[in-house]
Structures are given as C-alpha cells and as structure tokens.
Amino acid sequence: DNSLANFHSEMDGCETCHTKPRHVTDSETHENMQCKSCHGEYSDLANSELHFDPHTSHLGDINCTSCHKGHEAPKFQCNNCHSFEDDKMPFAEAKKKPKWDKGWDNEKIKKAIAAGPVETTDVVVIGAGSAGFNAAISAKRAGAKVILFEKAPYSGGNSMLAAGGINAVGTRQQKERGIEDKVEWYAEDAMKGGRYKNDPALVKILAEESASAVEWLESLGANMDGLKRSGGARVNRTHRPSGGHSVGPHIIDVLRKAAAKEQVDTRLNSKVVKLVLDNQDNNKVIGVVIHGKHSGHYMVAADSVVLATGGYGMNKEMIAYYRPTFKDMTSSNNVTATGDGILLAKEAGASMTDIDWVQAHPTIGKDSRILVSETVRGVGAIMVNVHGSRFINELTTRDRASDAILKQPEQWAWLVFDEQLISKKKMVRGYDHLGMLSKANSVEELAKITGMKNLPQTVSDYNKYKAQGKDEAFGRDLMPLSIEKGPFYAVRVQPGIHHTMGGVAINTESEVLNIQSRPMIGLYAAGEVTGGVHGFNRLGGNAIADTVIFGRRAGEHAAAHALKD
Numbered sequence: 001d002n003s004l005a006n007f008h009s010e011m012d013g014c015e016t017c018h019t020k021p022r023h024v025t026d027s028e029t030h031e032n033m034q035c036k037s038c039h040g041e042y043s044d045l046a047n048s049e050l051h052f053d054p055h056t057s058h059l060g061d062i063n064c065t066s067c068h069k070g071h072e073a074p075k076f077q078c079n080n081c082h083s084f085e086d087d088k089m090p091f092a093e094a095k096k097k098p099k100w101d102k103g104w105d106n107e108k109i110k111k112a113i114a115a116g117p118v119e120t121t122d123v124v125v126i127g128a129g130s131a132g133f134n135a136a137i138s139a140k141r142a143g144a145k146v147i148l149f150e151k152a153p154y155s156g157g158n159s160m161l162a163a164g165g166i167n168a169v170g171t172r173q174q175k176e177r178g179i180e181d182k183v184e185w186y187a188e189d190a191m192k193g194g195r196y197k198n199d200p201a202l203v204k205i206l207a208e209e210s211a212s213a214v215e216w217l218e219s220l221g222a223n224m225d226g227l228k229r230s231g232g233a234r235v236n237r238t239h240r241p242s243g244g245h246s247v248g249p250h251i252i253d254v255l256r257k258a259a260a261k262e263q264v265d266t267r268l269n270s271k272v273v274k275l276v277l278d279n280q281d282n283n284k285v286i287g288v289v290i291h292g293k294h295s296g297h298y299m300v301a302a303d304s305v306v307l308a309t310g311g312y313g314m315n316k317e318m319i320a321y322y323r324p325t326f327k328d329m330t331s332s333n334n335v336t337a338t339g340d341g342i343l344l345a346k347e348a349g350a351s352m353t354d355i356d357w358v359q360a361h362p363t364i365g366k367d368s369r370i371l372v373s374e375t376v377r378g379v380g381a382i383m384v385n386v387h388g389s390r391f392i393n394e395l396t397t398r399d400r401a402s403d404a405i406l407k408q409p410e411q412w413a414w415l416v417f418d419e420q421l422i423s424k425k426k427m428v429r430g431y432d433h434l435g436m437l438s439k440a441n442s443v444e445e446l447a448k449i450t451g452m453k454n455l456p457q458t459v460s461d462y463n464k465y466k467a468q469g470k471d472e473a474f475g476r477d478l479m480p481l482s483i484e485k486g487p488f489y490a491v492r493v494q495p496g497i498h499h500t501m502g503g504v505a506i507n508t509e510s511e512v513l514n515i516q517s518r519p520m521i522g523l524y525a526a527g528e529v530t531g532g533v534h535g536f537n538r539l540g541g542n543a544i545a546d547t548v549i550f551g552r553r554a555g556e557h558a559a560a561h562a563l564k565d
C-alpha cells in the first residue's frame with residue numbers, strides 16, 4: 001500500500017525507522033529520532049509559504065508520529081480543534097486502522113495484575129499536562145524514582161491550550177508596577193467567584209503559594225513578565241508571557257524541557273487503565289496497569305500514584321450525565337480531557353466533590369472549539385448582541401457572562417475591538433489567521449457587514465465612558481482602550497464547556513479522600529481532575545495556578561510517602 005512504512009522500506013528496510021532487533025517503545029522515541037535525523041527538527045520544517053503550517057503550531061515540539069503514522073492512516077492532531085481539510089499530508093491514502101485505544105479490556109487487565117508487576121518505581125504520575133509535569137519534576141527533585149504516563153501521542157494535555165495566565169499575589173511583577181494586592185484578596189476573589197462553594201483550606205493554599213508558583217516557573221525558564229486582569233479579580237494578577245503570547249504552549253514547552261533535564265521517565269501512548277489496590281487493605285494503592293500502544297497491558301508497582309489526568313470536558317457521556325443542559329455545547333478542551341482519572345479513582349473507592357459543576361466559558365468562537373481568551377475583553381474588547389448593543393459588564397465572572405449570552409434570543413454575541421488591541425494582543429492575530437474575524441475600516445462599515453445596526457452608537461457611548469472613567473451602562477471598572485483606531489474587528493462568540501470544577505476529593509496534602517473522607521494511602525491528585533479548589537465557578541488564571549501549586553504539592557507528598565523509612 002501507499003504508506004509511509006512502504007516508502008521507507010524501499011530505502012533501507014524496516015531499520016530505516018526501527019531498531020534491530022525490533023523493539024518499539026510506547027513513546028516511539030527511536031522512530032522519532034530517526035525522522036528528525038533525516039528531516040531536521042520540527043522548527044526546521046516550518047514552511048512560511050503555507051497559509052497554515054502545522055510545524056509552527058502551538059503544539060510545540062511533539063512527536064512526528066503524533067500525526068504521521070507508519071502503518072496507519074495519518075491523523076492531523078490539529079483537526080481535533082480546527083478543520084484544515086485542504087492541507088493534505090503525504091501518504092494520506094494509507095488505509096490501515098489505528099490498533100490502539102480500543103477501550104479498556106478487563107480480561108487483559110486482570111491478567112496483567114495476576115502476572116504481577118514488570119517494574120517497580122517510587123512514584124507514578126498519570127497525565128503529562130501542567131499538573132502532571134509539575135508533580136513529576138517535584139517528585140524527581142525530592143529524590144524519588146518517577147514514571148510519568150501520558151495516553152496521548154504527545155504531552156501537554158489541556159494545559160497546552162491555556163490562553164490566559166497564572167494568577168499570583170505579591171510577585172515581583174506586581175511590585176514593579178506598583179500594584180497593591182493581598183493574599184486575603186486573592187482568596188476572597190476566588191471564593192466570591194466560586195459562590196463560596198470552594199474548600200477554603202484549598203483556596204488558602206492557592207493564594208499563599210501563588211507567588212512561589214510563578215517564581216518556580218521562572219526558575220525553570222518561563223517568561224512570566226506580562227500582567228493582566230481576569231474576570232472576577234480586583235487587581236491585575238494574571239501573569240503570562242510578555243508580548244501577548246498564550247501561556248499554555250509556553251509553560252508546557254518549559255515543563256517538557258525541565259522534565260527531560262531531570263530525566264523524568266516520560267512514556268507517551270501509555271494509558272493507565274487501572275489503579276491496583278492492596279489485597280489486604282483496599283484503601284491502599286500499590287500500582288497501576290498500563291495499556292501501552294506497543295507493549296500492551298502491563299503492571300507497574302508504585303508506592304505512590306498521582307492522578308493528574310485533567311477534567312471531563314470532552315467526555316460527552318459524562319457531561320450529559322452530570323450537566324445535561326450543557327450536553328450539546330461545544331468545548332474548548334483538548335481531546336484528552338475525557339475524565340479518565342475520575343473514573344479510575346471512583347472505581348478505586350475515592351470520593352468525589354462538586355462533580356456536576358461544569359464551567360461554560362462565554363467566548364468560544366461561534367461554531368468552533370477555539371477559545372477567544374478572556375484577556376481579549378480584559379485588554380479592551382466590548383461584547384455586544386447581534387444588534388450591536390452591550391448587555392453586560394464584559395469583565396463579570398464567566399458563569400454570569402455565559403448566562404447573559406444564553407439569555408439573548410440567538411444565544412451568541414460579538415466581541416468588538418480595534419487595531420490598538422491587536423497590536424497589544426498577539427494571539428488575536430491567530431484568530432485572524434483562522435479566518436474568525438470580520439474586519440472593516442470604520443465602525444459604520446463594520447456595523448454594515450455584520451448587521452449590528454446599533455454598533456456606531458454603542459462604540460461612541462463606550463468611548464465616552466472610557467474618557468470620563470465611568471461606565472454608566474454596566475459599571476465596567478477597567479476600560480484600558482477606546483475603540484477608535486481602524487481597522488475595526490468583530491468576532492462571533494458563544495459559551496462552551498471550558499472547565500469541570502468538580503472531581504476527586506483531596507485534602508491540603510493533595511491526598512485523595514475515600515468515601516469516608518479518609519485519605520487513601522499512596523493516592524494523590526492535582527489539577528482539574530480534583531474538585532474543591534474552584535467551587536461553583538473558576539476564575540480565569542486560577543486553573544494554571546491550581547495545576548502548578550497542587551501539582552508540586554502532590555509530587556512532593558507522593559515522594560515523601562514513597563521514600564519514608
């Protein structure tokens with residue numbers, strides 16, 4: 001057949017790609033090194049002539065085999081969120097079906113447990129997003145032997161798509177700008193945003209450890225020099241890369257490199273399908289069963305296991321069950337966010353908290369899965385209905401903004417801004433690149449092409465409010481930009497699933513609690529797989545904070561448990 005494997009076998013046989021004797025690891029490390037040795041690094045392959053080049057993608061330095069398959073039809077990872085039908089990959093005609101990820105096989109799981117562990121480690125971390133990487137690096141630095149498993153062919157998880165930033169209080173960045181902030185204010189804002197349903201002990205840690213989380217990321221090489229305001233925060237405390245770039249791809253790149261430097265054993269294409277409990281004490285976790293793409297089912301014994309598998313925003317059945325009114329909504333999440341850790345933990349006897357609380361982000365590009373970051377409103381965009389009239393304070397919390405859009409008869413809205421905003425916010429160029437923006441040389445022309453007949457009046461009123469420093473219509477307190485410098489832009493937005501606030505119940509040590517609310521021995525969790533930190537509604541910038549702070553905590557406690565005595 002016309003597959004990549006066939007083409008290469010004509011060169012130097014199977015050894016062009018594989019080792020001899022043939023041993024393909026789940027991460028396909030050797031195969032990917034072979035690709036790069038002939039074709040160059042990912043960045044070398046960037047083709048500036050293409051309208052869209054996947055090699056310059058925000059996915060970062062991922063495995064070539066994430067998209068290019070040797071013996072299967074190729075699969076554009078990009079098409080999980082975008083649709084680039086016109087960009088054909090070479091060998092797209094290869095027809096073999098993927099042989100992995102056919103679901104869980106209970107018989108094979110049982111056999112793997114009966115056969116006993118093939119490896120032993122101190123700490124297993126499940127999921128290589130921000131929480132998982134932070135846990136793995138912290139556990140490794142604490143002296144533990146660590147294996148980090150990731151089911152996808154690339155690391156990064158949902159964190160890789162985070163647009164906004166990381167909230168923190170008392171940082172160098174705030175001090176340099178003369179911003180007064182307090183740990184208590186951060187905690188109060190998070191509690192108020194969460195409708196006071198959050199666990200105050202977890203929120204206290206989130207606020208207290210936020211500055212050191214930013215310093216930690218910087219110590220690993222991150223640029224966190226940008227500072228913005230997110231909805232529900234009383235001051236600018238969302239830290240992000242300077243220059244307006246998205247936070248997620250940047251910190252994942254930094255964490256990937258840091259994990260490699262610490263020699264964390266990271267295994268891709270490796271889905272954990274079972275938490276193994278002690279026969280004598282079923283409140284104690286003693287290992288995991290993995291389903292590896294090439295190695296099949298096998299058991300690894302571990303003293304500690306950290307769940308960092310993310311939320312369930314891309315699991316349609318779970319959404320339909322826990323939040324039926326959201327079942328037909330689009331989602332901004334990575335395809336990996338399928339709630340696996342929640343299912344694993346439930347089966348092992350863990351308790352869940354706030355499991356049915358799901359956040360709709362108000363501004364996902366209409367009919368798409370692309371998040372239009374909250375910081376676009378923070379930097380200056382206004383939100384208007386199909387007639388061009390404002391209907392809410394754009395900087396209110398996400399649940400309120402989403403509800404307000406859903407109360408509009410059409411259930412979608414426009415964000416409107418001008419050239420000044422684009423020059424401050426580079427990520428907006430990406431939306432333009434994806435064909436999402438309507439553009440005009442005057443507000444009147446924009447009103448005409450979009451049908452927003454009230455827009456000229458709305459913009460004129462808003463510019464007046466900005467000039468006088470008081471929003472008479474909706475009490476918006478931060479209006480950094482007027483809307484007066486052409487070209488003018490508009491993008492259609494609608495609410496979509498963004499974050500699942502509920503999940504596995506944890507205590508302040510990141511230990512998972514059982515249904516009697518007692519810690520399960522050896523089981524830890526961090527990030528979106530957990531519940532309790534965000535209450536009913538998460539504030540922008542608190543997800544990355546959660547993943548870094550509780551990821552580190554989980555890793556440190558998991559290592560301490562594994563290394564004691």
Ligand code: MEZ
Binds near residue numbers: 163165372375539
């Ligand atoms: O924390 C987030 O989810 C966030 C800031 C998202 C965004 O709108 O950019």
